Amino acid sequence: MTTQTEFHGALLDAQQPVPAGLSDGKGRPAGRRYSVYRNNVAVSLGEALGTGFPAISKLIGPENFKNLAGIFLRQSPPASPLMMHYGAGFPEFLERFEPLKHLGYLGDVARIELALRRSYHAADAPAANASILQSLDEEGLMACRMALAPAVQILRSPWPATSIWAFNMVPGSPKPQARAEDTLITRPEFDPMPHALPAGGAAFCQSLAKGETFGAALTAAQSETPEFDLGATLNLALSQGAISEILT
Amino acid sequence: MLDTRPGDPSLPSAPGVGYKPQHFSxxxxxxxxxxxxxxxAENYMGDGGRPLAQLRHLSERFAISVHGVGLSIGGEGRLDPEHLARLKHLVGWLNPASFSEHLAWSTHDSHFFNDLLPLPYTDATLTRVADHIDELQETIGRKMLLENPSSYLAFDESTLSETEFLREVARRTGCGLLLDVNNVFVSATNLGYSPQGYIDDYPLDLVGEIHLGGHDEDEDDHGAPLLIDSHGREVVDPVWALLDYTLDRSGPKPLLVEWDTDVPDWPTLAAECKRAEAALSRVPA
Structure with missing residues (x-):
């Protein structure tokens, strides 16, 4: 008998012998026929990673990426049949991978790619009508709460992760400057886009995402960045449909 | 065993195509x-965004067949209750004309391999597969079609032929069958039996859909042909001939052209569909 434990154990480990009890249908051992399954699994999972992390593939080169994906998929095969979620552990894997330690930003660029995928599949939500803000006095504004659309993602990085992503993925993007960058991913309709946030903007958005008031979010941003540019942050969020509801 | 009624939805006996988002327009x-x-099915299990918007739009104009590739019906373990719930949700809101899955496994020890892995055909695996199909059909509230796999090897422990296995699963569960004639050709070539003989033994009256696809050619350790079910090119002439052989015996059926890797432009795919239409048109209804 060939159990699925035996069959699957050798799938991801080419050092293991072909499981017993398998033949070519004519009484000869299955041999490399079993390798068809090994190959199918490695190719399909590797392609899923390549589709999910195109910027990483560009940064390290497709051949290196293929080898790296082969190591990762053996350590971390998918835990769910939803391939749209595969690779959640890839950023940490990149950061721990010794030969890539000198490219410290790779993990955060991969986090942007993961977040773009999450955003792509997130629930739809129409943008809030911002005109309501004009009817509020200062007290009312500070007390209101703003719900972020499900497709919105906020990331913080000590690296210029958004600029590195854009430089590799969006033609004509400027060369990245050495600096920390925070990112707001928005999806006005169907195509998620990362935007670099002004300093303090991530603290502001994270506070809103937690359901805190506008005033609390402003305090959080200003205590981190005294010169926090509220206008630029709010304008970015509203113009990109990042705010789905304003509760006064 | 699921009771099915004559009013249950079904696909038209016409060509269909495996949908790829790049062909939307x-x-x-x-x-x-x-x-x-x-x-x-698994590509439409997000919460929103373009995939679901496209699907809602297309479903207003086309009959939709939902084809699961991740339930692991042939798995030794129990079916994933979360995945069953996702399938129920999708089938519930979309109300597709057909739901199908594979005679294969893909999950073990909570690892998903994204491939259709083979199982031996024995009394024990028959009971397991039938139980899983019962559970799925009860969950989604309708009958499913079960697809024959492409085989690259055989299990020494098998005691039933694939056609005996499929016939008995269908008898026990009331499920229908999805006949992939490319898979028949691939398996028959790889394991050294007659594809026409397979069709002769196959319960064609239970077929709710036929699949056509392209395969690649390789060799095993002894230089014998080893065909790989890649869905990455045109359907080859011997598979079209096997389709004709099948349709002569089954009558017209819903006919799907699958092209999943190296996906071509729409005109290339449409030409394959035309060929499928021609194959159907020579069969009396």
Whole structure:
């Protein structure tokens, strides 16, 4: 008998012998026929990673990426049949991978790619009508709460992760400057886009995402960045449909 | 065993195509597109965004077949209750014309391999597969079609032929069958039996859909042909011939062209669908 434990154990480990009890249908051992399954699994999972992390593939080169994906998929095969979620552990894997330690930003660029995928599949939500803000006095504004659309993602990085992503993925993007960058991913309709946030903007958005008031979010941003540019942050969020509801 | 009624939805006996998002506009703009589309269930299990918006739009104009590729019906473990719930949700809101899955496994020890892995055909695996199909059909509230796999090897422990296995699963569960004639050709070549003989033994009256696809050619350790079910090129002539052989015995059936890797432009795919239409048109209804 060939159990699925035996069959699957050798799938991801080419050092293991072909499981017993398998033949070519004519009484000869299955041999490399079993390798068809090994190959199918490695190719399909590797392609899923390549589709999910195109910027990483560009940064390290497709051949290196293929080898790296082969190591990762053996350590971390998918835990769910939803391939749209595969690779959640890839950023940490990149950061721990010794030969890539000198490219410290790779993990955060991969986090942007993961977040773009999450955003792509997130629930739809129409943008809030911002005109309501004009009817509020200062007290009312500070007390209101703003719900972020499900497709919105906020990331913080000590690296210029958004600029590195854009430089590799969006033609004509400027060369990245050495600096920390925070990112707001928005999806006005169907195509998620990362935007670099002004300093303090991530603290502001994270506070809103937690359901805190506008005033609390402003305090959080200003205590981190005294010169926090509220206008630029709010304008970015509203113009990109990042705010789905304003509760006064 | 699920009771099915004559009013249950079904696909038209016409060509359909495996839907790829890059063909969205072409399909909508083509004056004479196919009558129905097949989607892979797992690609439409997000919460929103473009995939679901496209699917809602297409489902207003085309009959939709939902084809699962991740339930692991042939798995030794129990079916994933979360995945069953996702399938129920998708089938519930979309109300597709057909739901199908594979005679294969893909999950073990909570690892998903994204491939259709083979199982031996024995009394024990028959009971397990039938139980899983019962559970699925009860969950989604309708009958499913079970697809024959492409085989690259055989299990020494098998005691039933694939056609005996499929016939008995269908008898026990009331499920229908999805006959992939490319898979028949691939398996028959790889394991050294007659593809026409397989069709002769196959319960064609239970077929709710036929699949066509392209395969690659390789060799095993002894230089014997080893065909790989790649869905990455045109359907080859011997598979078209096997389709004719099948349709002569089954009558017209819903006919799907699958092309999943190295996906071509729409005109190339549409040409394959035309060929499928020609194959159907020579069969008396």
């Amino acid at each position: 072409d399909i909508l703009n083509d004056a004479r597109p196919v009558e129905w589309l097949e989607i892979h």
